[in-house]
Amino acid sequence: MKKIKVLAIVGSLREGSYNKQLALAAKEIIGDRADFEIVDYSDVPLFNEDIEFPAPEPVQRLRNKVLEADGIWFFTPEYNHFFPGVLKNLIDWLSRTSKGVPQVFARKCAAISGITPGMSGTGIAQDHLVTLLSFLNMRIMNFPRLTIPNALQQVKDGKLELTDSKPYLEKQVEAFLKFVQKELDCQ
Ligand SMILES: Cc1cc2nc3c(=O)[nH]c(=O)nc-3n(C[C@H](O)[C@H](O)[C@H](O)COP(=O)(O)O)c2cc1C
Numbered sequence: 001m002k003k004i005k006v007l008a009i010v011g012s013l014r015e016g017s018y019n020k021q022l023a024l025a026a027k028e029i030i031g032d033r034a035d036f037e038i039v040d041y042s043d044v045p046l047f048n049e050d051i052e053f054p055a056p057e058p059v060q061r062l063r064n065k066v067l068e069a070d071g072i073w074f075f076t077p078e079y080n081h082f083f084p085g086v087l088k089n090l091i092d093w094l095s096r097t098s099k100g101v102p103q104v105f106a107r108k109c110a111a112i113s114g115i116t117p118g119m120s121g122t123g124i125a126q127d128h129l130v131t132l133l134s135f136l137n138m139r140i141m142n143f144p145r146l147t148i149p150n151a152l153q154q155v156k157d158g159k160l161e162l163t164d165s166k167p168y169l170e171k172q173v174e175a176f177l178k179f180v181q182k183e184l185d186c187q
Pocket of ligand 1: 012013014016017018019020077078079080081082115116117118119120121122
């Protein structure tokens with residue numbers, strides 16, 4: 001059986017990002033059951049149709065990574081009840097289809113998680129992200145999604161030490177691996 005490839009896209013470029021640390025925790029839980037890569041897209045420029053063709057190298061690199069992946073797992077903070085602009089910018093770049101370039105997100109499986117020091121748990125941002133990913137024709141695993149509020153209760157010296165939320169992340173890992181495998185079996 002082919003090893004599943006999961007690409008993690010974190011909606012925060014912050015070095016100590018809790019969402020990045022959550023992605024790393026998911027990677028650890030997955031272990032060798034799937035390839036799991038957290039992509040660095042900090043070099044992707046702001047979208048501008050004037051520089052769209054030929055696609056800048058970072059965009060082409062990211063496009064290829066999404067194309068090769070079986071599942072995309074979004075780990076996103078919430079900014080003003082939305083997902084951050086850097087994530088929207090990346091998705092806008094990768095969503096472009098004209099001139100023979102495929103829309104790379106189409107029919108890819110998607111999982112969504114988020115963690116915040118606030119009380120919302122990133123749920124509102126996730127709902128907005130679902131709207132966008134649905135428009136891009138992704139196969140979204142709507143249940144379970146993971147929303148972690150009050151992050152600082154599980155952070156020590158800037159390091160995320162998942163306690164209460166770990167069983168939920170474990171459940172989401174199991175569910176997503178099954179979800180992706182089921183989609184692959186149907187192809
Ligand atoms: C511009 C801005 C807006 C924010 N708005 C929200 C919000 O609407 N809800 C929330 O729970 N936290 C909000 N926060 C706090 C972020 O959740 C917090 O900075 C979080 O640590 C960012 O994620 P990261 O640790 O992965 O970088 C906001 C932060 C910024 C910078």
